[in-house]
Amino acid sequence: MTATTTNRRLRTEIPGPASRALQQRRASAVAAGLSSVLPVYITSASGGLLTDADGNTLIDLGSGIAVTNVGHSVPAVVDRVREQAGAFTHTCFMVTPYAGYVEVCEALAELTPGDHEKRSALFNSGAEAVENAVKIARVATGRQAVVVFDHAYHGRTNLTMALTAKSVPYKHGFGPFAPEVYRVAGSYPFRDVPGLTGEQAAADAVGKIEKQIGADTVAAVVIEPIQGEGGFIEPAPGFLPALARWCADNGVVFVADEVQTGFCRTGDWFASDHEGVVPDLVATAKGIAAGLPLAAVTGRAELLDAVPTGGLGGTYSGNPIACAAALGAIETMRTENLAAAARRIGDTVLPRLRALATETGVIGDVRGRGAMLAAEFVEPGTTNPDAALAQRVAAACHAAGVIVLTCGTYGNVVRLLPPLSLPAELLDEGLTVLAEAIRQEATR
Ligand code: PLZ
Numbered sequence: 001m002t003a004t005t006t007n008r009r010l011r012t013e014i015p016g017p018a019s020r021a022l023q024q025r026r027a028s029a030v031a032a033g034l035s036s037v038l039p040v041y042i043t044s045a046s047g048g049l050l051t052d053a054d055g056n057t058l059i060d061l062g063s064g065i066a067v068t069n070v071g072h073s074v075p076a077v078v079d080r081v082r083e084q085a086g087a088f089t090h091t092c093f094m095v096t097p098y099a100g101y102v103e104v105c106e107a108l109a110e111l112t113p114g115d116h117e118k119r120s121a122l123f124n125s126g127a128e129a130v131e132n133a134v135k136i137a138r139v140a141t142g143r144q145a146v147v148v149f150d151h152a153y154h155g156r157t158n159l160t161m162a163l164t165a166k167s168v169p170y171k172h173g174f175g176p177f178a179p180e181v182y183r184v185a186g187s188y189p190f191r192d193v194p195g196l197t198g199e200q201a202a203a204d205a206v207g208k209i210e211k212q213i214g215a216d217t218v219a220a221v222v223i224e225p226i227q228g229e230g231g232f233i234e235p236a237p238g239f240l241p242a243l244a245r246w247c248a249d250n251g252v253v254f255v256a257d258e259v260q261t262g263f264c265r266t267g268d269w270f271a272s273d274h275e276g277v278v279p280d281l282v283a284t285a286k287g288i289a290a291g292l293p294l295a296a297v298t299g300r301a302e303l304l305d306a307v308p309t310g311g312l313g314g315t316y317s318g319n320p321i322a323c324a325a326a327l328g329a330i331e332t333m334r335t336e337n338l339a340a341a342a343r344r345i346g347d348t349v350l351p352r353l354r355a356l357a358t359e360t361g362v363i364g365d366v367r368g369r370g371a372m373l374a375a376e377f378v379e380p381g382t383t384n385p386d387a388a389l390a391q392r393v394a395a396a397c398h399a400a401g402v403i404v405l406t407c408g409t410y411g412n413v414v415r416l417l418p419p420l421s422l423p424a425e426l427l428d429e430g431l432t433v434l435a436e437a438i439r440q441e442a443t444r
Contacts, residue, residue, distance in 0.1 A: 008049070008401045008429060009057045015040045016054030035169075037062070037405060038398045045072035048422035050403065058401045059430040061418045065405065066228070066260045066372070069287035070332040071421035077290045077328035084324035091320070093122075094313045100323035107330050108298040111269050114278035119304035120296050122318030126259035126285035127155025129295035130222065132312060133281045134159060136297060137220035137253035140306035145213050147221045147252075149186035149205075151230030151409050154222065154257055163222060165230060166409055184208045186223070187235035190365040190376060191383060198238030206246050220253040220281075225271035228260035231408035232374035232415050234367050240277045247280070253303060255281045259295070260372070263287030264333050264420055267343040267370030274369065290329040294322035338420040342370035345418060345427060349373045352431050360442040362389060374415040375438075376408065385410035389441055396437035402430045 015023065015038070022041045040052040048071065050058045063069060070077065084100070093101050105120035112118065121136075123129045134146055146163065148154070154163035156170060162177035164170050171177070185208075187201035209218060225240055227233040247254035256279035261271035265287055272279055281299035288294050293316075297304070332338070346369060353375050357363035364378035377390040390412045397404045407413050414434075418427060 006047070006049070006423075007057065008059050008426070009055075010401050011056050012054045014038070014056060014058075014399050014401060016052065016056060018053035022053060037394075038403060047071055048419045048426045056401060058403055059426050059433075060403050060422075061416045061430050061434075062403045062405045063417045063419050064291060065286065066265055066417045067286045067291050069263050069265055069338060069371075069420050070290050070329045070336075071419040074290065074328070074332055074421070076332045076335075077325050080324040080328040081292070081321055084321045087320075089319075089321060090316070092315055093318045094315075098320050098323075100320050100327065101318040104294075104296070104318070104323045104326045105298075107327070108284070108296055111330070112279075112282045112284075112298045113270055113272045113276075116278075117301040118298055119301045120298040121304060121312045122323070123285075123295040123297070123314060124293045124316055124319075124322075125155070125295050126257075126283065127157045127160040128314070128317075129259065129283040129285055129297050130154045130163065130255075130257055131157055131159045133253075133255045133257075133283045133297045133299075134163075134220055134222065135312070136281060136299075136303055136307055137255060139308075139311070140303040141219045141251065141253060143217055143219040144180045145218045146181050147205075147209055147213065147218055148181060148183050149223055149227075150183060151186065151188065151227050151233055152183075152222075152224065153227070153229035154224075182209070182213050186227070186233070187239040188231075188233050189236050190233075190367070192236075196236065198236035198240070199242050201236060202239050202242035202246070205243065215250040215252065218250070218252045220255050221247050222255040222257060224257045224259075224261065225274070225277070226261050226266060226369065226372060228372075229407050231376065231410075231413045232368050232372060234369060237275065240272070241275050244277050244279070253280045255279060255283065257283045259283055259285045263329070264338040264342050265370060265417070266372050267339055267346060269333075269339060271369070271372075288329065289322050289326040292319075292322040292325040294318070294326050333420075336421065339370070341420045342372075345371040345420065345422070346373060348424070348427060349416060349431065352435065356435055356438055360438055362386065362438070362442040368416075371416070371418055371420055373417075374407070374413050377412045377414065385412035387411035390414050392441040392444070393434070393437045396441055397434055400433045400437070402433040404430075404434060
């Protein structure tokens, strides 16, 4: 079995004996605090397929959590990474710089929403990017408060844990958390009062901010344009533009956390593009470099340049190999028009999920944009979350060699994040497996 395999193929049960042996070794070497959705140990990957230590080949509908948007091991990335690794692996941009870093920042200025003057700073992870966006907003505004939303996920560092909503497993026991973080309700059409518009939800949020925090103390509003870990929650139309307008009117920095939604995932370069929202700062990671650790804050020049020289950085931040990968990934997204590919995936998946919702009665809401898609499982006829069913559906997919992920504050959402380059036949096959899993588990 090699990386050129083009089909799902199960040679053993999932996980097979070789993976189980590794899982045993892992238990005595790797911290228990790290979990794996599906403990098959991967030996190679290409296109939308992962091959494991037992020679099983699985369809990847997760992209390593929205990272391999361009696919696994694509030539434009692999070639540039090889070349860069052969040239030099590290100098530290803060010691002696290199062109790749500058080129990534130039590309980010071009691709992120808005045609204003922009600057970028590079980091290693999504959490680090979000945390630095807050640092920048605080320095630039001279204010401290940060507003975040119910169901938000922004990372696992101390500040980003404070920004993240869900306690178990992200925060529980890890406090005390960073101060001056305030949480308000966002927009969750499936669970909000029926008929609540985006503008009304934004007005509610703004009202709470003004009454309970004070607009002139707020440095930043930090928001995922489509919430990821919290349940793939797409706010009602008008919510994000209204919030961004309020920020602009009140000197508050509007930070879009596009870590999961960015780089063609939702059918646009960035999810903010959908409603023409122009964030003051955009945090990116994941899809930016096809799996090499890279993240960025991009935004208004006057905000980023407000931080005194030396105020931003990190030993590995903007590592040259990660920058080379990013340039290869961005080139691939452009030449293969992966935003259009993401839209095609949505056009295929959404009707099939909707039909399954009607057929089975266990899916309360089907939602998402482009290749960021989800089904929220409920007890039939109610909005009561059915997390156990979502977990059983995911497990049945895994056993059949299809990698899907779950998410949601209530753990009841099955989400699909296929590589945008996933061949149509593999997507179809993955969806057929998912449909069977839902039918089988819904009647259990
Ligand atoms: N912001 C919107 O989705 C990462 C987390 C998985 P890092 N999401 C996957 C887990 O359980 O740790 C994420 C995100 C959004 C920030 C982050 C954080 O990005 O690169 O994981 O730090």
